[in-house]
Amino acid sequence: MSSFNVPLLASSTLVPPPALCFDDVAFSHEDKVLLGPCSFNLDCTGPTLVMGPNGAGKSLLLRLAHGLLSPTQGRVAWSGHKRPRQAMVFQQPVLLRRSAVANLTHALAVNNVPRRTRVKLAYDALERFGLTACSNTPARVLSGGEQQRLALARAWVLSPQVLFLDEPTSALDPAAIKAVEAAVREFHQRGTRIVMTTHDLHQARRLAGDVLFVSGGKVREHTPAEAFFDAPASREAQAYIAGELVE
Numbered sequence: 001m002s003s004f005n006v007p008l009l010a011s012s013t014l015v016p017p018p019a020l021c022f023d024d025v026a027f028s029h030e031d032k033v034l035l036g037p038c039s040f041n042l043d044c045t046g047p048t049l050v051m052g053p054n055g056a057g058k059s060l061l062l063r064l065a066h067g068l069l070s071p072t073q074g075r076v077a078w079s080g081h082k083r084p085r086q087a088m089v090f091q092q093p094v095l096l097r098r099s100a101v102a103n104l105t106h107a108l109a110v111n112n113v114p115r116r117t118r119v120k121l122a123y124d125a126l127e128r129f130g131l132t133a134c135s136n137t138p139a140r141v142l143s144g145g146e147q148q149r150l151a152l153a154r155a156w157v158l159s160p161q162v163l164f165l166d167e168p169t170s171a172l173d174p175a176a177i178k179a180v181e182a183a184v185r186e187f188h189q190r191g192t193r194i195v196m197t198t199h200d201l202h203q204a205r206r207l208a209g210d211v212l213f214v215s216g217g218k219v220r221e222h223t224p225a226e227a228f229f230d231a232p233a234s235r236e237a238q239a240y241i242a243g244e245l246v247e
């Protein structure tokens with residue numbers, strides 16, 4: 001039986017999302033260490049915002065966590081020892097050459113959701129993300145903001161326990177950013193663990209429960225959001241928040 005048959009939980013009955021553990025994880029390519037070694041445990045409520053300058057290793061960290069890359073050293077582990085249901089939303093949505101609704105029904109089919117429930121789940125999600133009018137529009141002709149909402153709707157129908165978002169708003173205007181942030185909050189309230197990268201300090205302040213700060217391929221600190229923005233522990237994060245050019 002598919003794990004996606006598990007009904008969505010009301011917020012009053014939420015179980016904590018699975019914790020993510022990086023145990024001495026490193027990723028190297030051609031003898032160059034691009035990330036790590038690093039150890040941290042995401043067992044807090046979140047959302048976890050991953051911050052740091054360009055090329056710091058934020059996307060690598062997300063891809064390792066999501067299992068798109070394998071560490072060349074160490075271990076990525078989840079509490080409960082089972083890989084949770086997880087989804088990832090990218091800066092540039094990766095959508096199929098199909099209609100908006102078919103992108104959702106396809107994702108449900110791939111995840112073994114029974115055929116009889118797919119169409120209803122897909123249309124419910126399109127409605128939730130304000131895309132009903134676009135349901136039969138080819139996904140790739142949607143606007144950037146609509147495409148990102150469709151990517152979120154596709155994650156939504158799968159009821160992920162963990163959602164990774166890699167700079168999901170960097171190409172969007174303020175209205176579209178607001179819609180994405182509202183969706184992120186709603187995922188979080190439904191009990192999904194959120195791990196998201198951003199360059200936008202204001203966005204991080206709006207969303208973060210805790211911050212993982214990465215620079216030069218190293219995780220410099222993992223700090224509750226309030227403490228991070230008030231007084232970051234690492235010299236690198238202090239410089240970053242002060243607006244200095246950090247590499």
Ligand SMILES: Nc1ncnc2c1ncn2[C@@H]1O[C@H](COP(=O)(O)OP(=O)(O)OP(=O)(O)O)[C@@H](O)[C@H]1O
Binds near residue numbers: 029053060
């Ligand atoms: N699969 C890979 N193989 C080899 N090198 C990689 C791979 N993925 C990323 N890199 C390199 O690792 C470094 C970190 O890249 P990463 O994309 O994680 O940075 P980032 O912090 O997300 O940057 P940005 O904010 O610019 O998106 C870069 O130098 C990049 O070229």
